[in-house]
Amino acid sequence: PNSKVIPFAPLRNADNSGYTVTISPPVDFSDLHDEAEIAARMNKVIETEIMKGVEQYMWLHRRFKTQPNEDNHLYK
Template sequence: MARTLGMGGQPGVAEMLPGGQGYTVRFLPPWDDFPGDEDDAAATARLNRWIETEIRRNPAQYLWVHKRFKTRPAGEPPLY
């Protein structure tokens, strides 16, 4: 999308506050050189490395908005 729109990337991280009391959002400096001259695979790899770094920084925050297991076997309590 960055290449198609001719714009760089704006990395940001949202983190849930303890007890679900809201969120903090942290924006990092824009990636003015993204995707640059990289092909799509290299640009995607760079983005994925950044995402991996953020997950390793605070793994408890990873995918807290993604409810992967939406259904449960009969009689099992909901996970969320």
């Protein structure tokens, strides 16, 4: 909880000339002591950064490797 996280989001420029990196203010966790609260705040930070350019985010992580109903193919 004593560490701060500096969020950033590299977004490809519309003209494909490169990237623009936005650096956000540090996120302080020192007011939190519960791991679930820390994780929830961090998840919100990540969500905020992704939403700056959600169409550019690479959704590669197969979090749900097995499905209760194998007919439901989540990653097709």
